[in-house]
Amino acid sequence: MSEKNQERMKSARERLQRERELGKQRDKRWRALIVSAAVVGVMGLAAVAGLIAANAGKDDGGSDAGPLLAPSGVAGKEQLALPVGASDAPSTLTVWEDFRCPACAQFENAFRKTIHDLVQAGQIKVEYHLATIIDGNMGGSGSLRAANAAACAQDAGKFAPYHDVLYQNQPPETDDAFAQNSKLIALAGKVEGLDTPAFRSCVEEGKHDGWVNKSNTAFQNGGFKGTPTVQLNGESVFPQKGSEQISIANFKKWVAEANKGKNPGTESPPAGPAPAAS
Numbered sequence: 001m002s003e004k005n006q007e008r009m010k011s012a013r014e015r016l017q018r019e020r021e022l023g024k025q026r027d028k029r030w031r032a033l034i035v036s037a038a039v040v041g042v043m044g045l046a047a048v049a050g051l052i053a054a055n056a057g058k059d060d061g062g063s064d065a066g067p068l069l070a071p072s073g074v075a076g077k078e079q080l081a082l083p084v085g086a087s088d089a090p091s092t093l094t095v096w097e098d099f100r101c102p103a104c105a106q107f108e109n110a111f112r113k114t115i116h117d118l119v120q121a122g123q124i125k126v127e128y129h130l131a132t133i134i135d136g137n138m139g140g141s142g143s144l145r146a147a148n149a150a151a152c153a154q155d156a157g158k159f160a161p162y163h164d165v166l167y168q169n170q171p172p173e174t175d176d177a178f179a180q181n182s183k184l185i186a187l188a189g190k191v192e193g194l195d196t197p198a199f200r201s202c203v204e205e206g207k208h209d210g211w212v213n214k215s216n217t218a219f220q221n222g223g224f225k226g227t228p229t230v231q232l233n234g235e236s237v238f239p240q241k242g243s244e245q246i247s248i249a250n251f252k253k254w255v256a257e258a259n260k261g262k263n264p265g266t267e268s269p270p271a272g273p274a275p276a277a278s
Contacts, residue, residue: 073157080218082130082151082159083126084160087265089119089122089265090259092125094229095229097129100178102170112164114252124255130216131143148207149162161191232258233258
């Protein structure tokens with residue numbers, strides 16, 4: 001056998017071993033999350049499937065490509081967080097999401113009203129971080145294109161409602177519809193005042209692609225297991241917090257416990273959360 005063929009066989013064996021290890025990890029998380037979904041009652045099996053797929057591959061589509069133009073008003077470490085709510089709220093909800101991820105849509109659609117209510121009451125602020133892992137796993141560019149459009153909406157002070165519109169209109173995971181800028185611009189029409197020449201230009205030019213790729217690299221380097229990754233004051237709350245499964249009642253209870261004896265926040269940013277248009 002030639003040396004070249006030996007190298008090919010070695011590479012094939014190594015690739016098969018990696019795939020087996022990933023399969024074991026997915027199976028383990030699948031079993032755990034099916035139990036979580038059954039207990040919680042608000043998360044569907046589509047969410048389980050989406051979260052399982054989240055860490056199956058890496059997006060190698062040029063994490064450093066493009067100019068690094070951050071959207072306005074970003075916050076947090078390396079200016080990678082899109083903040084929503086009073087900056088002095090007593091608790092912080094950190095959410096890592098991918099707009100193509102069905103688990104993220106399930107989480108958002110189940111907990112949206114609760115999160116909005118807590119934000120508007122000054123109990124929490126939310127720091128959203130964007131990832132593009134589904135592009136890496138499934139192929140396509142919908143995660144990146146949608147994340148860039150959301151960053152463009154941040155420039156316009158409309159991130160929160162546009163974020164909600166994207167999840168309310170999320171295509172199936174295998175349908176890369178968000179890769180079409182025309183689709184993202186059409187959805188902007190559901191948010192009052194967002195569909196402007198400036199927004200369209202930002203979307204079409206991929207103005208914030210470099211910033212989105214940097215955010216995705218931070219996700220990959222952060223040791224997270226998948227999307228959504230949801231933390232309350234740095235502690236994981238999805239799909240559970242400690243031994244307690246997440247539910248709307250438990251989520252409210254965890255926030256109340258974290259905020260005991262603390263005043264609600266009052267320093268709202270220019271673009272506070274608002275219910276998304278349907």
